[in-house]
Amino acid sequence: xxxxxxxxHSWLKPGLFILVLLGAWQLAITLHPxxxxxxxxxxxxxxxxxxxxxxxVKDVVASVFRVTWGFLLAVFVAVPLGLVVGWYxxxxxxxxxxxxxxxxxxxxxxxxxAILWFGVGDLAAVFLIFVGCFLPLLLAVISAVQxxxxxxxxAGRNFGLSPLVLMRRxxxxxxxxxxxxxxxxxxxxxxxxxxxxxxxxxxSGLGFLIVDxxxxxxxxxxxxxxxxxxxxxxxxxxxxxxxLERANALRWGFEEKG
Amino acid sequence: MNxxxxxxxxxxxxxxxxxxxxxxxxxxxxxxxxxxxxxxxPREVELGxxxxxDSGVLYHDIVDSLRRxxxxxxxxxxxxxxxxxxxxxxxxxxQxxxxxxxxxxxxxxxxxxxxxxxxxxxxxxxxxFLVFLGAFFPIAVSCVDSVANVPLIYRRAGSNFxxxxxxxxxxxxxxxxxxxxxxxxxxxxxxxxxxxxxxxxxxxxSGLGFLIIDxxxxxxxxxxxxxxxxxxGVxxxxxxxxxxxxxxxxxVRWGIRNES
Amino acid sequence: xxxxxxxxSTTEAPASGGRVKLRTTNVxxxxxxxxxxxxxxxxxxLEVGDGEFVCLLGPSGCxxxxxxxxxxxxxxxxxxxxxxxxxxxxxxxxxxxxxFQERGVFPWLTVEGNIGFGLSNLSRGERVQRVNHYIKMxxxxxxxxxxxxxxxxxxxxRVEVARALAVNPDVMFLDEPFGALDSITRLIMRGELLRIWxxxxxxxxxxxxxxDEAVQLSDRVVVMSARPGRIQQIVPIDxxxxxxxxxxxxxxLRDGILGQIGLAHRL
Numbered sequence: 030x031x032x033x034x035x036x037x038h039s040w041l042k043p044g045l046f047i048l049v050l051l052g053a054w055q056l057a058i059t060l061h062p063x064x065x066x067x068x069x070x071x072x073x074x075x076x077x078x079x080x081x082x083x084x085x086v087k088d089v090v091a092s093v094f095r096v097t098w099g100f101l102l103a104v105f106v107a108v109p110l111g112l113v114v115g116w117y118x119x120x121x122x123x124x125x126x127x128x129x130x131x132x133x134x135x136x137x138x139x140x141x142x143a144i145l146w147f148g149v150g151d152l153a154a155v156f157l158i159f160v161g162c163f164l165p166l167l168l169a170v171i172s173a174v175q176x177x178x179x180x181x182x183x184a185g186r187n188f189g190l191s192p193l194v195l196m197r198r199x200x201x202x203x204x205x206x207x208x209x210x211x212x213x214x215x216x217x218x219x220x221x222x223x224x225x226x227x228x229x230x231x232x233s234g235l236g237f238l239i240v241d242x243x244x245x246x247x248x249x250x251x252x253x254x255x256x257x258x259x260x261x262x263x264x265x266x267x268x269x270x271x272x273l274e275r276a277n278a279l280r281w282g283f284e285e286k287g
Numbered sequence: 288m289n290x291x292x293x294x295x296x297x298x299x300x301x302x303x304x305x306x307x308x309x310x311x312x313x314x315x316x317x318x319x320x321x322x323x324x325x326x327x328x329p330r331e332v333e334l335g336x337x338x339x340x341d342s343g344v345l346y347h348d349i350v351d352s353l354r355r356x357x358x359x360x361x362x363x364x365x366x367x368x369x370x371x372x373x374x375x376x377x378x379x380x381x382q383x384x385x386x387x388x389x390x391x392x393x394x395x396x397x398x399x400x401x402x403x404x405x406x407x408x409x410x411x412x413x414x415x416f417l418v419f420l421g422a423f424f425p426i427a428v429s430c431v432d433s434v435a436n437v438p439l440i441y442r443r444a445g446s447n448f449x450x451x452x453x454x455x456x457x458x459x460x461x462x463x464x465x466x467x468x469x470x471x472x473x474x475x476x477x478x479x480x481x482x483x484x485x486x487x488x489x490x491x492x493s494g495l496g497f498l499i500i501d502x503x504x505x506x507x508x509x510x511x512x513x514x515x516x517x518x519x520g521v522x523x524x525x526x527x528x529x530x531x532x533x534x535x536x537x538x539v540r541w542g543i544r545n546e547s
Numbered sequence: 548x549x550x551x552x553x554x555x556s557t558t559e560a561p562a563s564g565g566r567v568k569l570r571t572t573n574v575x576x577x578x579x580x581x582x583x584x585x586x587x588x589x590x591x592x593l594e595v596g597d598g599e600f601v602c603l604l605g606p607s608g609c610x611x612x613x614x615x616x617x618x619x620x621x622x623x624x625x626x627x628x629x630x631x632x633x634x635x636x637x638x639x640x641x642x643x644x645x646x647f648q649e650r651g652v653f654p655w656l657t658v659e660g661n662i663g664f665g666l667s668n669l670s671r672g673e674r675v676q677r678v679n680h681y682i683k684m685x686x687x688x689x690x691x692x693x694x695x696x697x698x699x700x701x702x703x704x705r706v707e708v709a710r711a712l713a714v715n716p717d718v719m720f721l722d723e724p725f726g727a728l729d730s731i732t733r734l735i736m737r738g739e740l741l742r743i744w745x746x747x748x749x750x751x752x753x754x755x756x757x758x759d760e761a762v763q764l765s766d767r768v769v770v771m772s773a774r775p776g777r778i779q780q781i782v783p784i785d786x787x788x789x790x791x792x793x794x795x796x797x798x799x800l801r802d803g804i805l806g807q808i809g810l811a812h813r814l
Contacts, residue, residue, distance in 0.1 A: 042379075042382065042383045043382065043383050043384070043385065043386040043387070045383075046383045046384060046387065047386065047387055050387065064405075065405060066402070066405060066406075119298065119302050120302075122298065122299060122302045122303055123302035123303055123305060123306035124303075124306055125303060126303045126306075126307055127306065127307060127310055129524050129527075130517065130520035130521055130524055131520055132477075132520070132523070132524070132527075133477060133480055133481065133519060133520050133522070133523020133524055133526075133527065134484075134516050134519050134520045134523070135480075135481040135482075135484045135485050135496075135519070137397070137484065137485040137488055137496075138484055138485075138488070138496065138499055138515070138516050138519055139516070140488070140499075140500075141499060141500070141502075141503040141509070141512045142326075142509075142512065142513075145325060145326070145509065178650070180647045180650055180651040181651070181653060183621055183639065183645065183647070183651075184645070184647065184651050184653075186621075186638070186639040187619070187639040187640070187641065187643075187644055187645050188641050188644075188664060188665040188714065189639075189640060189641040189665075199653070202653070202655040202656075203653075203655070205655065217393060220393060220395075221393070221395035221397070222395075224395050224397060224398050225395055225397035225398075225485060228397060228398075228400070228489070229488070229489070236397075236398065239398060239401060240401070243401045249401070249402075249405065252401050252402065253402070255398075256394055256398050256399070256402070257390075259393070259394050259395075259398055260390045260391060260392075260393050260394040261390065262393075263392075263393025263394065264389055264390055264393055266393075267393060280694065281654050281655050281694060281696065
């Protein structure tokens, strides 16, 4: 079996590894000086270039703004709907084929329709994010509802709760751990979609930054810088939701793995 | 657990058919009521697809998309499974690599497109690279997690019978982790399918994703757009179902029930 | 053995002599599994008097839990009728609360929250008062704000019992409620349950596979045989509480039932 890493140096080894990777990257670039791909140093310079001009903040804000709207919209539609569909077996049976066919369709495939309905701009991006988030979230809620232990539901029925009240007072709290995991994964998807949507259908945001940097002058240092920033913001969002999950778990003592 | 007991066998077919029929009807009437000139009705989609199929173009697009997914996915398997198993087996290694993985993961394969085009130019290779990227992380991470989740008892029993670590990995840990790994593989295939479509929309000039963009750009053929979308959905569903069949075979053999 | 034989009978007459609270008439239950019919219960005729404590006792697979669930309205019998207060049971009802094992406690609510769960139609003041009353009754003072995951198994069980009592049901169904507890906690909880029952005098239907538990707690023990579940014997326990578990009468009854169970196992 593997050996355990020394706890006190828990940042040392990954840090070293990252440095090694960066070094290899830089080496690869130096060996091929005439092509456009930037090395880590140029990328860092690219990031430094972007930050003072306030452009990057504007782009980050634009991207986050769209994600927020699309994501929240998806949450407020998918969660109640998921509770109802998860509860009524027949509803789930009825909708299942349609849902299963829609599921593999990348949100990006909706771009022509998004542009058709909303034109190029914010609304289209928000729509795409909604489309990308709605289905996974709905399926996650349905699955979570179906996974609620029968005891809780029986107890609820025993106390005379009507289905609607039961959904609010029992199903909803009972699915919180799995819901949080679903929200986190969906938020990740939203972040992926917004970048892609901005590369194609919008004129601002981090995705647009990447495309623009390339189109207007082959500034691949900015392209890669943009990618790094995308990764970092995505990671921050993810960690934010994870700490929410943990806070919940601590309080209620039950959590979802993964 | 949910509301009803006593669902008739027939209802398993009745409700889905009713709902889908209702959906198609609503679609058709929405098109008529709003008087839209551009958005297609179900019939138009059907005709458009048939036309494309007859001309052989559809067949090639489907084959192209599937081919790219296959190659990219296989590459992700060949690299992802061994690496994943390795890093799952040696947690120390995993701790070193994990932060990097966490940073790279949220970067959508789409964001890699400019870089992909830079390296491979517009064409097949770029798309395959994107599929590889999209599938690699889920596969590797799934392997790492599955190995970590193998109950300690199995490992102890294995070493009790004198298995050295490599044998332990192959004869005990891998089979034990296999059901969960398969789930990760299935999800990765789904992601690969999503990515190939997205990639084709930008970086290639054939395939179902390209069909969508092209249909719109050259002639506003929204019937083909929607048709391609539906095809993408159906093929993706078929891939998923086939994979689940695979999971069932193994799971049934080992008597382990899987959550999806 | 003969005294037991005399006392035991297969008739359903309630020992309390009071009015009949719950009556099952020729109840049968058939489950469908993989296309095959599985008879789980057959010919269950039982009458339970108001305020009586009745145990369903039998080997695993005798359908006692199924019967209990049907009585509480969670399952519908495939044949026969179950009546409570002369009304046919059609579904679960707050007047008849089922106490699951401690896993039925809601993890997202505090002890207070759980116990007050069924009291949402009361005013705030009334609810608080009721909740506190039952917290005291089950001996959980000081734990009002705790979450279930901070409690032991026995404590969680008490929460569930308190939650059931708080809505003042007529009938309580308990399905092996102490099964997950260690033996000492089990003994304590049995005493607690009796104490509560003496105070509140609900009709209690209690499922167990533990003979001692049945003889210690109940007014009558319904011995069931398995596959399909049938009532084999109904044994009245005519020892007054508190029951001395070393008294000759106790041992006599217990051994008698043991013999019955032995037969039930062979059948």
